[in-house]
Amino acid sequence: MLSTRTTPTRDVVSLDGLWRFALDTTAGPEPWTSRIPATLEAPVPASYNDLFVDPAIRDHVGVVWYQREVRVPRGWAGERVVLRFGSVTHAAQVYVDDTLVAEHVGGYTPFEADLTDVVAAGQEFRLTVAVDNRLTNITIPPGSVDTLPDGRLKQSYFHDFYNYAGIARSVKLASTPRAHVSDITVVTGIDGTSGTVDYTVEAAGTDGHDVRLRVLDEDGVTVATAEGETGSIRIDDVRLWQPGAAYLYDLVVELTRDGELVDSYTLPFGVRTVEVRGTQFLINGEPFYFTGFGKHEDTPVRGKGHDDAYLVHDFQLLDWTGANSFRTSHYPYAEEVLDFADRHGIVVVDETAAVGLNLGVQGGLTGIPPTPTFAEENFGGETKNVHAQHLRELIARDKNHPSVVMWSIANEPASNEEGARGYFEPLVDLARDLDPTRPLTYAAVMFANPTNDTIADLFDVLSINRYYGWYVFTGDLATAESVLEQELRGWVQRFGKPIMMSEYGADTQPGLHSVWDMPWTEEYQTDLLAAYHRVFDRIPEFVGEHIWNFADFMTGPGIHRVDGNKKGVFTRDRKPKGAAFSLRGRWRGLEGRKPGSAHAGDPAATDAAATEGTAS
The missing domain is CATH 2.60.120.260 (Galactose-binding domain-like)
Incomplete structure (x- = not known):
């Protein structure tokens, strides 16, 4: 669309x-x-x-x-x-x-x-x-x-x-116009110093109209032309869209009849490639390491209402921390967000609104024994068709955004339960049919582990949500670090895919401090993140870290939530907690380094970067 x-x-x-x-x-x-x-x-x-x-x-x-x-x-x-x-x-x-x-x-x-x-x-x-x-x-x-x-x-x-x-x-x-361009699809590639753009143009309300196309660079200069509803365009001496260095071309699509203009539509696009090769995630053929957050569309008073002022400020804070990416947890964000990411070189993992397909979580919170998640009376029936339609609408909307490098099918589904594979395999096939160019992932819940997960082999990247040191082994970071490493190595050993942490963190009350490992303090949040980072740096197959969460956000009522979820590195009104400064030191220290390079396996380098960030 x-x-x-x-x-x-x-x-x-x-x-x-x-x-x-x-x-x-x-x-x-x-x-x-x-x-x-x-x-x-x-x-x-x-x-x-x-x-x-x-x-x-x-x-x-x-x-x-x-x-x-x-x-x-x-x-x-x-x-x-x-x-x-x-x-x-x-x-x-x-x-x-x-x-x-x-x-x-x-x-x-x-x-x-x-x-x-x-x-x-x-x-x-x-x-x-x-x-x-x-x-x-x-x-x-x-x-x-x-x-x-x-x-x-x-x-x-x-x-x-x-x-x-x-x-x-x-x-x-x-x-x-009554006769108009109704849809455009572009798929870009790289051939030496040239860029390729395979395109398809759909028109409605017309018969017998012609299609002509022009590609303009950022100075408005025409660098390529084409004709026809489908075809390929070559851009010589192409400027690539790259993380942190966005470059956008304009594809001007014109519908004509007898040489006269009938309709014109301009689609901004970037030339870049995305690929999973072995245990690496590649953008433009180069290994990419995700640093950033899970986020929410959530601000005081406005709730989920889109706000351009928060959009600009949030991206400024992403840049300040050294983050290069985020996940649209747990739903597609406003189109303005992705347009902004396109223009500013921020990488996006684009997620559907399929959060909560896990009755085991509800049982864990309430103590009520859960019923099977994918039973016909729960989510095993019509829900799958609704999920498929949501996936169609998401990909139709966001398929041309260069910032979007991966689709996330769901967050924390019950992938360890019977029926999960029957639910998800058709959705994976659908996503690959709708867009064969982008890798697929889902965020694995804590109940799913390397031995009982039934769907991980269907996906390209393993995204893991874990809260060792918070919900499990609370206050015991030494045990949390050991168990985390053991489990992540288990995922790699069984599936042999690139792995990233899509959620990790701890609730933190701003202004609460302690010299001990005291949960809820700013120091504990910083120390927990550092423990996870030491593990990440010891695993060569690791391709990224997305902290939960960018900022505190509102939740429903519950005795385990006081004024919302406090796992943000920033408060709900975007004030930094102590962890924000240590993250800034780490992530800016990783800039320009590839996975498995000097930072890997060198906790001293990580700790030094964190100290430098805190001092700033």
């Missing part, structure tokens, strides 16, 4: 701003048929949960309503009119006046409605959106809804981040 852009033949109007807002309990019957009372207003984009002081809104389970008036620009007569939502969490019904124009399930991927035959240029219409935050066993992510004795609905879910809801990303009204 192409993102919405202004071009010589296309216009875009932002619908962000304040919308009328109401719960389904106060909106009245069929609220799309009339004006919702303007008692409450909610900003778009933003989650609605933290905006208001009324707990009935924050704790609401079910549908809420957004509404505003929209005027179609008078110059759009004869054009195709499209309404696009960046995301609605977790399901949406969209009405134009009294007409249902779109329905979508899935809170983290975009969807569109073609309004061409519903609205008119120069006229105003009433736009109403029903937003449903409920999670069930056939949603991604999953959950369950129970009815309490007093009739209230209670939402339960199986992931450790707050179930923020609302219209969290931008809403846009756009025009295109």
